[in-house]
Amino acid sequence: MSAQQLSYASLIVVCLIGGTIGLTSLRSGRWGTIARLSAIATGLSALALWMWRAIAAGHLPLFGTYENALSVATFTIVAGVVRDQHRRSVAAAPATSLIAAIVLAQGIGYDAMPYALTISERSLVVDAHAVLAWLAFAVFAVNCALSIRAAFGNDDTRAGATLRTTLTLGFLLHTAMIATGSLYKFMLFGRVWSFDPIETLALIAWLVYGTLLHMMLLAGWGLQRVARWSIAAFVVLVLSYRAIVYFPAWSTYHIFDIGLKLHL
């Protein structure tokens, strides 16, 4: 196991510890400062590891399940920390750390060798698509973290507005992610859509969040109801992002693990 893989495995442990301290602080109302500091430490560790990987690979960490998991987890942790620092509270970071730990745990089993980007991944459009995907996931993860709190008895009057903002921002980023993916698909294959499973799953997640936004804005759903359905929608989103690697390699162009697929 290389030093980088060891650090990757350590980050999972750091996320679990940070998340547990945060959740304990939320339940008991104590250790607030420790929880905030541990969240910041987790965020900085994730960022450092992510930058180390980017330098070692010579490109954004977007190639293969290992790199993708690291990027998604880093953006998720950092989004939680930024949100909490902005509000000077501990609300999102514990849950986002635990979500990141699950994502990292999925990635650890895959090839960790830093590969050069193939010609089909060398484009600013791909970089924009990947960053938008990570940002969308991170914002929806913050939404899910706040929803978990709201669904189980938070009486914060600002929670409704925060859920609405994170849902709208996540939906915007998810839409932009689909649009840039579609643009790059057109540049590569001359088609904007081909029902690759990754496209179908992204469309399903888009429809699910679109439905949720309609229910929140038009049906007058209350905070707790929106929160419960946000958690369910996030499960769909996680599947749409992370389950593609369990599809057969021949069914999609979106599996980048060299061990699973050689591709142009």
Add this chain to the structure above:
Amino acid sequence: MLDRALYRLRAALTEPRALLGSWKLSVALMVGTAVCYLMLAAYSWAVPSHVVASIASLSLYSVCWALLLVNTFVCIWNRWRATSRASVLFHASFFVIGTGLLLSFGSREESRLRVAAGERFENLEEQFIARAGTLGPSPFTAVSITPGFWRDQLLFTRLEAVLDFDGAKRTTRINRPLWLSPATFLRLSGFGFAPRYEIIDAQGRVLETAFVKLNVFPPGQRDFLVPERFPYRVYLEVYPDANLAKDGIFNQSMNLARPLLVASVYRGHLAIASRPLRLGESLALEGVSIRFPEIGLWGEFSCVRDLGIPLIFTGALMALGGLTLTLFSGLRS
């Protein structure tokens, strides 16, 4: 809970006009569409992608989208004054994207052509692999085709072609199309080896020579050529950077550094000769011999005309604009 839902459904169905143009119908249609695509995702697991594409083109999916569009239109029409401009912009984008997709479905054309490095493309039928109507780029010369690989692996880190359009040199890559007009582009979509063969007599005179564009990439793949004036079929494998050892051929990289061609010559079903050849080495046949003095590269180019594309991306920009305005108006309020 089920009783209540069924009661609501019955109430809605007794007044279908009230249902049309309502957010309730939109939500029901979105959930239904999501379920349909969930089934499609499940199919993707089990069947090849062209079957998935066929399933996706079933009328069930078209009906879902058509109903969603009709309902959205009625929604906006009925609540024009009460709807925010951001929401109108976002929902109007569906119609622009929908029109673009319909146009794309009805008018998309694609021609594929193969041109070797140094060859002039003249719109000749034999230069096309597949041609849609008269679709093809204006004449050009392929100045160079350059692949690049990562270490010894089959990972392209570079694949580009420099094309000369009557004095104007332009570069295209697999992910950087050349725009020939707003809805038509040309891009490099593949490449292969084009060895030149020579058939020579006992005195060393060249009786026949030509470049042949073969599908012999990646190394180990086999293709054949048929000389025009000789009754042979020559099967070839090309190893671009090979060492010949006692126990086999070891290819070290994908770069054309030390090419080795494994040639097997047949006349009918009769095997005449077979042996690995370096460039310039000859293989004796029946009174003549064959050799390969050089290897060039060919590129496969796709020329696509799709009138729906500008509309689809205009629609995407509208959707993003609408959502951004919604977000900022939400933040302000």
